[in-house]
Amino acid sequence: MWLNNVLETIGNTPLIKLNKITKDIPATVLAKVDYFNPGNSIKDRMALKMVEVAEQEGKLKPGGTIIEGTSGNTGMGLALAACVKGYKCIFVTTDKQSKEKADILKAVGAEVIVCPTNVLPEDPRSYYSVAKRLGKEVPNSMYMNQYDNLANRQAHYESTGPEIWAQTEGKITHLVCTAGTGGTITGTAMYLKEKNPNIKVWAVDVYGSLLTNYFKTGNIDMSFVHPYISEGFGEDFVPQNYDMSVIDEFVQVTDKDGAVMARKIAKEEGLFCGYSAGSCIQGLMQLKASLTKDDVVVCIFHDHGSRYVGKIYNDQWMMERGFLEVKTFKDIVSGRA
Ligand code: PMP
Numbered sequence: 001m002w003l004n005n006v007l008e009t010i011g012n013t014p015l016i017k018l019n020k021i022t023k024d025i026p027a028t029v030l031a032k033v034d035y036f037n038p039g040n041s042i043k044d045r046m047a048l049k050m051v052e053v054a055e056q057e058g059k060l061k062p063g064g065t066i067i068e069g070t071s072g073n074t075g076m077g078l079a080l081a082a083c084v085k086g087y088k089c090i091f092v093t094t095d096k097q098s099k100e101k102a103d104i105l106k107a108v109g110a111e112v113i114v115c116p117t118n119v120l121p122e123d124p125r126s127y128y129s130v131a132k133r134l135g136k137e138v139p140n141s142m143y144m145n146q147y148d149n150l151a152n153r154q155a156h157y158e159s160t161g162p163e164i165w166a167q168t169e170g171k172i173t174h175l176v177c178t179a180g181t182g183g184t185i186t187g188t189a190m191y192l193k194e195k196n197p198n199i200k201v202w203a204v205d206v207y208g209s210l211l212t213n214y215f216k217t218g219n220i221d222m223s224f225v226h227p228y229i230s231e232g233f234g235e236d237f238v239p240q241n242y243d244m245s246v247i248d249e250f251v252q253v254t255d256k257d258g259a260v261m262a263r264k265i266a267k268e269e270g271l272f273c274g275y276s277a278g279s280c281i282q283g284l285m286q287l288k289a290s291l292t293k294d295d296v297v298v299c300i301f302h303d304h305g306s307r308y309v310g311k312i313y314n315d316q317w318m319m320e321r322g323f324l325e326v327k328t329f330k331d332i333v334s335g336r337a
Pocket of ligand 1: 041074182231276277302303
């Protein structure tokens with residue numbers, strides 16, 4: 001038996017029980033470990049869906065160019081689809097993203113353009129503006145726009161949600177998920193709430209993003225926006241993929257707490273996960289008080305730790321940011337390190 005191409009390996013990722021890291025939580029806590037996708041992230045699902053919908057709608061034609069503003073994971077998914085289906089890719093990313101992410105995209109044949117992080121989305125230098133402009137200027141191209149392209153959340157409505165429902169045999173009581181474009185949390189929650197409206201959906205955001213305040217007040221307040229280090233989630237605007245009505249709670253975590261937690265997950269569970277998986281579990285820790293032994297909590301682990309070896313998995317990087325104590329020889333000998 002064989003598969004016809006790599007795209008057929010997308011989805012059907014394992015749901016893995018967390019045992020040590022969540023020992024103080026009475027509920028069963030399960031991780032939907034989406035780094036098992038071929039591009040090592042959950043974004044393979046929505047990337048393929050966006051390409052398929054664009055083909056169906058006649059917006060992407062043979063030999064065409066896929067353009068996207070991506071921090072890496074969406075780009076990887078799009079690049080895999082492009083390889084198999086015969087498209088070119090141009091990705092626009094920011095200088096905040098790990099260099100590894102851009103190198104990985106280039107490895108699978110994409111062009112990568114790096115833009116400054118600390119400019120507003122409307123600024124012509126922002127990666128949103130540059131991607132949009134390329135979409136207009138490059139012949140036979142399509143700007144996928146994962147933020148406002150509803151094929152993003154549709155992918156999770158059609159795959160992530162049904163998989164979690166089947167894997168928990170309908171026993172899931174809580175979904176915990178970091179929120180960026182909103183595609184993962186909204187699509188998955190839409191499906192799960194159709195099955196059981198009592199399921200609670202908790203979004204995890206980062207300090208420096210305006211999403212939590214928007215959820216709580218309905219206001220787009222830029223005073224909450226400041227640069228942050230966490231990658232892949234939090235936003236400085238509200239993408240159209242959100243339907244806030246399927247979300248019950250929003251919680252913000254710090255850059256440090258997410259990073260420290262990701263390292264703990266890797267060490268204690270053997271799950272070498274990305275930064276946002278650490279933030280996801282940190283968010284769960286901040287909201288865990290209401291959980292009981294009958295609850296079944298599913299946390300989404302979006303991507304793999306290999307993309308962060310120069311960052312959160314690098315002691316020097318962690319120490320420079322005050323995220324990790326400097327280890328002394330005495331600490332190592334005494335086993336405290
Ligand atoms: N974590 C990582 C590592 C991601 O790449 C993304 C996607 N931007 C997210 C979390 C958030 O997912 P979504 O965009 O579907 O809200």
